[in-house]
Amino acid sequence: MEERSLHPSICPYCSVGCGFYIELEKGRPVGIRYMPEHPVNEGALCPKGNAALEILTHPERLTHPLRKSEKGWEKLSWNEALDTLAEKIREVRGKAGPEALAFLGSAKCSNEENYLLQKIARMLGTNNVDNCARLCHASTITGLGKTLGAGAMTNPLSDLAHSECIFVVGSNFAENHPPVARRVLQAKDRGASLIVADPRLTPSAWLSDLTLRLRPGTDIALINGLMQVILAEGLEDRVFIRKRTVGIEGLEKALKKYTPKTVSRITGVPAGDIIKAARTFAKAETASVVYSMGITQHVSGTDNVTACADLALLCGHLGKKGAGILPLRGQNNVQGACDMGVLAEFFPGYVKTDRAGNQEWLKKAWGLEKLPEKKGLVATEMVDAVFGGSLKFAYIMGRDPVNSTPNASKLKKALDSLDFLVVQDIFLTDSAKHADLVLPAAAWAEKEGSFTSTERRIQWVERTLVSPGDAKPDLEILIELANRLGLDATYKEAGDVLAEIARTVPAYGGLSKERLKEGCGLIWPCPDALHPGTPILHTESFSTPNGLASFVPVEFLEPAEPPDSDYPFLLITGRTGLHYNAGSMSRRSEALLCREPELYVELNPADAEALALEAGTIIVIETRRGRTEAKARLTQRVDRGVLFMPFHFPGTNLLTADALDRESKIPGFKGSACRIWRR
Amino acid sequence: MTKAVYVNLSHCIACKACELACEREYGEARVRVEVVLNGAGGGVGVPVSCRQCETPFCALACPENALGREVDGLKFDSGLCSDCGLCVLACPFGAIELKKAGGGSGTSFLNLSGTVVRCELCPGKETPVCVATCPAGALVYTDCESFGKNIRRGKGKKCLKPSPAPL
Numbered sequence: 010m011e012e013r014s015l016h017p018s019i020c021p022y023c024s025v026g027c028g029f030y031i032e033l034e035k036g037r038p039v040g041i042r043y044m045p046e047h048p049v050n051e052g053a054l055c056p057k058g059n060a061a062l063e064i065l066t067h068p069e070r071l072t073h074p075l076r077k078s079e080k081g082w083e084k085l086s087w088n089e090a091l092d093t094l095a096e097k098i099r100e101v102r103g104k105a106g107p108e109a110l111a112f113l114g115s116a117k118c119s120n121e122e123n124y125l126l127q128k129i130a131r132m133l134g135t136n137n138v139d140n141c142a143r144l145c146h147a148s149t150i151t152g153l154g155k156t157l158g159a160g161a162m163t164n165p166l167s168d169l170a171h172s173e174c175i176f177v178v179g180s181n182f183a184e185n186h187p188p189v190a191r192r193v194l195q196a197k198d199r200g201a202s203l204i205v206a207d208p209r210l211t212p213s214a215w216l217s218d219l220t221l222r223l224r225p226g227t228d229i230a231l232i233n234g235l236m237q238v239i240l241a242e243g244l245e246d247r248v249f250i251r252k253r254t255v256g257i258e259g260l261e262k263a264l265k266k267y268t269p270k271t272v273s274r275i276t277g278v279p280a281g282d283i284i285k286a287a288r289t290f291a292k293a294e295t296a297s298v299v300y301s302m303g304i305t306q307h308v309s310g311t312d313n314v315t316a317c318a319d320l321a322l323l324c325g326h327l328g329k330k331g332a333g334i335l336p337l338r339g340q341n342n343v344q345g346a347c348d349m350g351v352l353a354e355f356f357p358g359y360v361k362t363d364r365a366g367n368q369e370w371l372k373k374a375w376g377l378e379k380l381p382e383k384k385g386l387v388a389t390e391m392v393d394a395v396f397g398g399s400l401k402f403a404y405i406m407g408r409d410p411v412n413s414t415p416n417a418s419k420l421k422k423a424l425d426s427l428d429f430l431v432v433q434d435i436f437l438t439d440s441a442k443h444a445d446l447v448l449p450a451a452a453w454a455e456k457e458g459s460f461t462s463t464e465r466r467i468q469w470v471e472r473t474l475v476s477p478g479d480a481k482p483d484l485e486i487l488i489e490l491a492n493r494l495g496l497d498a499t500y501k502e503a504g505d506v507l508a509e510i511a512r513t514v515p516a517y518g519g520l521s522k523e524r525l526k527e528g529c530g531l532i533w534p535c536p537d538a539l540h541p542g543t544p545i546l547h548t549e550s551f552s553t554p555n556g557l558a559s560f561v562p563v564e565f566l567e568p569a570e571p572p573d574s575d576y577p578f579l580l581i582t583g584r585t586g587l588h589y590n591a592g593s594m595s596r597r598s599e600a601l602l603c604r605e606p607e608l609y610v611e612l613n614p615a616d617a618e619a620l621a622l623e624a625g626t627i628i629v630i631e632t633r634r635g636r637t638e639a640k641a642r643l644t645q646r647v648d649r650g651v652l653f654m655p656f657h658f659p660g661t662n663l664l665t666a667d668a669l670d671r672e673s674k675i676p677g678f679k680g681s682a683c684r685i686w687r688r
Numbered sequence: 689m690t691k692a693v694y695v696n697l698s699h700c701i702a703c704k705a706c707e708l709a710c711e712r713e714y715g716e717a718r719v720r721v722e723v724v725l726n727g728a729g730g731g732v733g734v735p736v737s738c739r740q741c742e743t744p745f746c747a748l749a750c751p752e753n754a755l756g757r758e759v760d761g762l763k764f765d766s767g768l769c770s771d772c773g774l775c776v777l778a779c780p781f782g783a784i785e786l787k788k789a790g791g792g793s794g795t796s797f798l799n800l801s802g803t804v805v806r807c808e809l810c811p812g813k814e815t816p817v818c819v820a821t822c823p824a825g826a827l828v829y830t831d832c833e834s835f836g837k838n839i840r841r842g843k844g845k846k847c848l849k850p851s852p853a854p855l
């Protein structure tokens with residue numbers, strides 16, 4: 010048998026950041042070996058991790074730069090492609106100014122690549138940079154930012170095993186972050202209680218000791234209700250509140266009206282369960298709040314997150330082992346892309362672009378005279394800017410907005426209305442089909458760089474394989490483009506960019522390629538070369554100017570688009586265990602696709618009966634924005650009046666609403682009024 | 689005592705990672721996860737693979753002696769198999785499936801050429817891949833006695849340290 014070699018790597022799918030070995034034979038990936046020594050996943054991999062190699066060798070991988078012409082796609086050389094691109098950027102910038110350019114980074118690309126992309130944008134004079142965090146956890150940054158001072162997970166995932174109570178709201182961790190279930194079960198084996206609040210009875214709810222099935226969009230009412238009980242029964246942590254927080258009076262006042270009876274009426278959760286949950290959470294020595302897109306993807310996203318933070322603060326469940334707030338992020342490097350400043354309102358390290366003095370520091374670091382000060386357009390605002398005529402050019406790196414953005418028909422029109430669209434990806438995604446120029450990128454194992462997982466763990470991924478055809482690592486493409494634009498990018502490799510990141514982003518200060526390669530990564534903040542990293546945040550003080558956390562009361566508002574007589578159902582969307590986000594990878598993975606081949610819609614059997622629909626019927630789902638077809642699945646998982654659709658297939662996001670959260674500009678994906686009928 | 693893959697049913701999240709891992713390794717999944725719902729939205733995943741029976745019903749039922757138990761486990765002789773499917777009928781766990789030699793779709797633990805492809809506990813590997821990959825830690829590679837003992841000890845541990853305010 011031919012010699013096989015093992016190469017450590019990190020799963021390219023989700024933000025958990027599981028480690029495994031790629032098994033190579035003659036340079037081809039032939040297998041996966043598990044890595045029981047990895048601190049995050051202890052060797053385990055979910056279905057997607059097991060299928061990770063399938064996309065590497067997929068026949069549809071992009072192998073050459075492509076230009077759209079009358080005759081279809083035309084191959085061109087890298088030189089031609091990059092010259093054209095640089096020329097276009099110069100032309101648009103010259104004619105319409107830097108504000109006419111937009112750069113969309115990728116939560117699937119490395120820190121180094123994202124850092125360089127936003128640097129290019131800002132050196133060209135625009136803050137129109139954003140990443141897909143806008144669609145999943147922008148509200149975590151705003152909500153946790155204003156309460157705790159840092160919009161990131163406070164404790165590592167393994168800490169969950171040490172919680173006595175785990176309160177999960179708006180997260181189906183069992184399907185979407187399976188290794189989290191491992192930690193939750195370890196806690197349960199030690200006697201912990203699990204409370205799951207979700208409108209759907211998901212596999213996560215199967216594990217729970219108490220399930221709170223709330224009406225979609227009533228999360229704030231529920232959490233306020235829990236806090237009201239805690240205060241009314243005197244279960245709050247007075248010492249913690251006095252020593253480490255401000256603003257409790259305002260919260261106390263705001264919560265008065267959220268009695269169990271009122272909250273039960275709003276949420277549909279029995280008052281007794283609200284009281285039980287509140288007592289269990291408050292009385293636990295250590296408790297964690299776990300949330301995800303069921304909390305963030307609402308027009309009240311920031312307020313939802315804020316309520317979660319208030320709840321943890323009220324009971325002093327922060328800053329120690331087993332006690333914290335754990336927003337489960339989506340993409341493998343969405344945390345990193347945000348840390349790197351691929352956000353319209355932040356420079357690297359969450360430095361606000363529009364605060365006086367903030368530009369000086371970066372100008373010095375980058376040796377520049379000028380930097381854009383105005384907050385840029387966030388991804389969700391760019392669409393309207395295209396129609397308004399002010400945005401003319403977009404560079405999309407590793408992202409498929411056609412399938413991941415709400416109100417997709419409008420977005421497609423916007424892409425077609427641009428003067429020039431360049432998409433850099435590993436496949437000809439539905440978004441790439443709208444591009445003028447397509448650049449073939451290397452996939453994760455074909456390049457090196459660092460990735461930051463949901464628990465702030467920065468891990469180095471090695472280059473293990475060569476890319477198909479002419480496909481190139483994103484970093485190489487960006488360096489070559491930067492040099493063509495006269496921006497003087499002298500980096501030889503990803504390690505050089507990381508060194509610059511370490512000089513620019515204080516939390517990454519102690520990182521180097523060598524250090525990261527040594528073990529299974531480091532958890533930021535890691536300010537200097539000897540610092541061991543900081544798994545638990547806020548142990549002594551919060552990341553706010555005065556070190557104190559703030560209670561910020563939030564009010565429950567009726568969902569933005571309630572069902573009515575024209576659109577009597579409420580559609581919520583989410584993920585399934587066997588697919589991933591826009592599906593551009595998982596739908597190309599045979600092992601995953603054969604187990605979950607098509608778009609479906611979950612509907613309560615009683616509703617189905619009333620409309621004479623059977624399981625398997627193809628039904629049409631229509632909202633105010635569009636319509637799509639899906640196969641009916643009858644299940645008690647959803648309550649009457651509620652529909653659920655996964656968003657991994659084209660179709661779902663034709664339906665979703667593009668109304669935005671005021672502060673974070675995240676769209677309210679969850680909760681679109683709709684109607685249905687048999688096709 | 690023979691080791692086998694045991695399941696802690698209260699832990700299975702029905703993610704099917706075990707199925708995919710097995711399929712990735714051997715081309716066909718030899719463990720299958722059924723999702724059983726209770727009609728009220730609750731559910732449980734039931735992963736099933738060969739129980740490595742001391743007295744294998746499949747072999748007892750095989751009229752051609754194609755399946756037989758030897759000291760180091762169940763053996764299959766494709767030359768003797770007549771495709772009758774009695775082994776499938778006999779296995780009380782549904783842990784064996786038969787793809788008729790004539791082809792046809794569906795899953796199978798016996799492939800076209802009639803080679804045994806049922807769960808053989810990943811020979812050459814310390815831990816079967818389904819156990820290693822299971823994110824929930826629901827699968828355990830052990831013998832029957834230790835598995836039972838662990839369940840008893842687990843329950844006992846819970847009694848020692850009750851949850852702060854039992855629900």
Ligand code: SF4
Binds near residue numbers: 024025057058187
């Ligand atoms: S949990 Fe996430 S990181 Fe881990 S194997 Fe699955 S997709 Fe990959």
Ligand code: SF4
Binds near residue numbers: 699706818822823
């Ligand atoms: S991998 Fe584990 S949790 Fe997932 S289906 Fe198999 S046994 Fe169940």
